[in-house]
Amino acid sequence: MQFDQLLQYTLSGLSTGAIYALIGIGFSIIYNATGIINFAQGEFVMLGGMLTLFFLDTLKLPMWGAIPCAVAASTLAGVLFERLAIRPLRQPTPINLVIITIGGSILIRGISMLLWGKDTHAIPPFSGEEPIAIGGATILPQHLWILGITILIIALNKFYFYHTISGKAMRACSYNRRAAGLVGIDVSRMVLFSFIISSAMGAIAGIIVAPLTMTSFDVGVMLGLKGFCAAIIGGMSGGVATVLGGLILGVLESLGAGLISSGYKDAIAFIILLLLLFIRPHGLLGKAESERV
């Protein structure tokens, strides 16, 4: 076992992990605002990639125009999803809501398949394909984009939740919805906000990863599950813990595939998920009653 191999595994793992982290944060933001696990989160990741492709190829927009359009369109899909599927529910028990999100994810996937077909598509990288050597390992410029954008989004997220009125209001909702309502916070609007933020984040994750992994109508399933794992490891917190969860998951997968056996790559993620749910259901870092943001 040489050092440069280990370095390569770690770097590959970190960039995959950053994507898991972004998706995971999307899960936890909605969870904290509404108390439900939104299993359609992965589909917004898919929408990000597929819509970018649509704007690039069909509408012939340049890259810098296609990406904001794709994020906006996915966010719109998130808003519609909340308005049409989540809000009208009379008796929103968690089990009903979870089943609705699963149904919604199947619907979104089906529509995308009908619109764009079943093929896998490649998206051009943001800036070149020349590998960059770091020590004995090599990464692509796109990996730097992924890490950079992830850090930026997490910072923005932090700022929003701690330094703006609506962010603070959302945190209040996550502590106690009833009390938040009593002090004049419009809880249902906060729920809408949470869907806006997490569908936009999911879409961005889907866009920055698409040049590396390509995209098709069904990429959302696996990415969504991995993001869910990351959120569980992070104890459903919207902050650093989920980011760590994603990175740990990515690195372990990569090390596992390289050092143990590539056949077990996905199994590793789900074994970690099960172990955590058994041993530390409140997350790796969390205390039993942790602050949830």
Next chain:
Amino acid sequence: MNFRFIHVISLVVTLLFSSNVFAAAPIKIGGLFAVTGQAAFLGEPERNTAKMVVDEINKAGGVRGRNLELIVYDTAGDATKAVQLATKLIRDDKVVAIIGPSTTGESMAVIPVAEKEQIPLISCAAGIKITDPVKKWVFKTAQNDTLAVGRIYEQLQKQKLSKVSILTVSDGFGSSGREQLKAQAAKYGITIVSDDTFGPKDNDMTSQLTKIRGSEAQVIICWGTNPGPALVAKNIKQLGIKLPVYMSHGVSSKKFIELAGDASEGIRLPSGKVLVADVLPNSDAQKKSLMAFVSDYQQHYKAEGDHFGGHAWDAVMLIKDAIERGGDTPYGIRDQLEKAKQFHGIGGTFTYSPQDHAGLGKEAFVLVEVKKKDWVIVK
């Protein structure tokens, strides 16, 4: 008035009746293709091609004065569904032969039905198990994995490369390829120095490739269907691995080059000749069929015909020839299929016999390489 009315009616009835008498009932052929689902990349071109060929045969006057009627069902790649639909084709639609299914798993499931009901089945799947051992009623048109592996190993032997790393996808296609790669290695003096797999939905294979980079491999062989191998190609480029890369016929289409982009440059793979139809020498016996198929498909569907569609083309044409030579009964078709000799189709030159229901030799594959975003034949 009344009289005239009766006159008109009787005329109409006579006309209807006579047209029924003169045009003999069509010969019904069944098609089972995975048009939707995971294997849609196989089933869709197969269905399109089968429909197109049957239409053309009918336009040209049918077979022995009778039209062909193709009844197609979508199996969605599901073996249980395939068995139900095969029974339906035989019992309800009364077909005389069945083309398909598209995948090896479905074919294996449908075989007992065809054998029991005594209906000839021409599978479009590649698995060697389908016709080995030989089953009385079962034929296939897709090239065996064995031949593809043999074609690669022959080339490696010629170049005196003996240490290979294999990287296969963990689905039916990949594991069948993996088995063959391991089974035939010794025969060609090849040692497999590392044996890794990746999931069909994986999005990063750098871990496996880093391991390969650290091994003493001289060649990488990757076995899978899109999009996995395209990602492998990209990851190989990212890691700066300079080893020659061979892939399987599972990615022998323009789509692979499109997905892998620059990373596909220099990759070699065994492929059916349809991929390079336009650059084949005129002396090639298959050239006529290939060119006809490619231009017809382009005309009908505005897309490039691939070798998956070719499997259905071969199956329909083999059945047509069998009906022409012998009977239009299941028995007649089966017996004549077994006697098919030197049929120059899309997948290769078929010669069936009582001992061989796969009918192809190694020359069905040519070795191609990606050069400047296109396929060229490796001499």
